Amino acid sequence: MDSISTNFTELLILVFILITFLQSGIDKATDWGGNTGWLKDHFSGTFLSGMVPLMVGIILIIEVITGLMAILAIWWLIAYGDTSMTLYTCVLACVTLLMLLFGQRVAKDYAGAFTLTGYFIVCMFGVYITS
Template sequence: MDSATLVRFLVTAFFAVTFLQSGLDKVLDRDGNLQYLTQHFGNSPLAPWVPQLLTAITVIELVAGGLCGLGLLLFDFRHPGMRVAGWGVAMAGVALLCLLFGQRLAKDYAGAAVIAAYFALVLIGLRAF
């Protein structure tokens, strides 16, 4: 396995695990997540829309994780180009931008900084595709 294929595999696997777990947690513990996020965004312009935004980010995360997971099952990462795994990594980038936007509006700058590291991994992964 060449290094580009290994990078595609590792990045795809990382985001499959990250976003499938996060999305499923939001589905299985919606009430707990909604309570936490309502408090977290209580003083931000997003406060009135927390339930709708939770649904939206849940869908985006599940799509990103699902595409990455499907890309792994299809061994899609073996081929360069934007196929299933590549689109999964791209959707991971969209999810991270949404999360970053929310963290910045909530003035959670430490949380936003963590998201930036994940986003850098998206860029590395997309470069490998």
């Protein structure tokens, strides 16, 4: 129980990552047609227009892995008081967000890209406090 009270910030960041990425990955899997259809329109006229299903598949896999890593990191933090899995999870979350940011910028969706900034700050704070 001491690891919960001494690592409260890390646990809250991990829960944030868990909710954000696992929900997003599950949504992409359960509404594949809706997501790919919207994104095909979103990326029309860009060099990424023909790669939407591949990109959605890659992001889906990485988001689910990030969410599952967050579960593992929560358990690791509570059981062992070790923040190494938290660091790896936060780094993967940052990389995933950078991939999403790249897509938003290519699509010239600057408002969407800006929205990702808040998520990125939370994840980078997790990297900062665990490294």
